Amino acid sequence: MPMIRETIVTTMSREGLVHIAPLGIIADGDGWIIAPFRPSKTLENLEVLPFAVANHTDDVRIFAGCLTGRRDWPLTHSAQVPVPRLAAALAHAELAVTEMTEDAQRPRFRCRVVHRAAHAPFAGFNRAQAAVVEAAILVSRLHLLPRHKIETEIAYLGIAVAKTAGAAEREAWNWLMDKIRDS
Numbered sequence: 780m781p782m783i784r785e786t787i788v789t790t791m792s793r794e795g796l797v798h799i800a801p802l803g804i805i806a807d808g809d810g811w812i813i814a815p816f817r818p819s820k821t822l823e824n825l826e827v828l829p830f831a832v833a834n835h836t837d838d839v840r841i842f843a844g845c846l847t848g849r850r851d852w853p854l855t856h857s858a859q860v861p862v863p864r865l866a867a868a869l870a871h872a873e874l875a876v877t878e879m880t881e882d883a884q885r886p887r888f889r890c891r892v893v894h895r896a897a898h899a900p901f902a903g904f905n906r907a908q909a910a911v912v913e914a915a916i917l918v919s920r921l922h923l924l925p926r927h928k929i930e931t932e933i934a935y936l937g938i939a940v941a942k943t944a945g946a947a948e949r950e951a952w953n954w955l956m957d958k959i960r961d962s
């Protein structure tokens with residue numbers, strides 16, 4: 780299996796509306812593959828404007844926020860592509876689509892990196908951040924997974940949050956827990 784990096788992908792519609800979504804981008808030599816499941820705004824946008832930004836951030840509120848109706852995160856212009864990047868990105872890669880492979884469920888957009896930049900230092904691993912990203916993935920699959928699996932995994936992930944979270948991780952975790960409770 781190829782390596783997958785969990786990022787916040789920004790794309791833009793024909794009208795210039797930016798869409799922000801957590802996506803696991805798939806390593807592909809020097810480039811990356813973006814593989815959105817249908818239906819997806821990211822997919823629609825890539826079909827009309829074949830550029831994206833892979834934003835690398837340790838602010839896990841953006842992962843949790845996008846899954847809980849909080850998509851309005853500050854943006855700033857990119858260097859080489861028309862799609863903006865997240866202002867909070869520690870680093871980002873600007874991507875141009877070179878090939879699309881159609882699929883009824885999950886089309887794949889092969890991308891080359893046209894520019895990359897670092898903006899802030901990586902501050903080290905935090906277990907609660909990893910737990911929030913895992914919980915966000917569970918929330919994105921609430922309609923697919925059995926309830927007992929969600930509850931068992933959340934109970935385990937919650938240990939790392941209780942032991943290691945800072946304020947941002949706790950806030951992100953609480954948004955996700957509210958969403959699970961209301962589902």
Ligand SMILES: Cc1cc2nc3c(=O)[nH]c(=O)nc-3n(C[C@H](O)[C@H](O)[C@H](O)COP(=O)(O)O)c2cc1C
Pocket residue numbers: 785786799800801802803804814815816817818819820821822842846912915916919
């Ligand atoms: C860490 C993480 C990785 C994800 N990776 C993918 C992915 O590779 N493909 C996908 O379709 N959805 C993925 N999702 C779910 C999407 O973020 C979510 O369903 C999103 O709304 C995609 O649809 P959109 O483009 O309409 O926003 C991921 C979610 C998380 C939290």
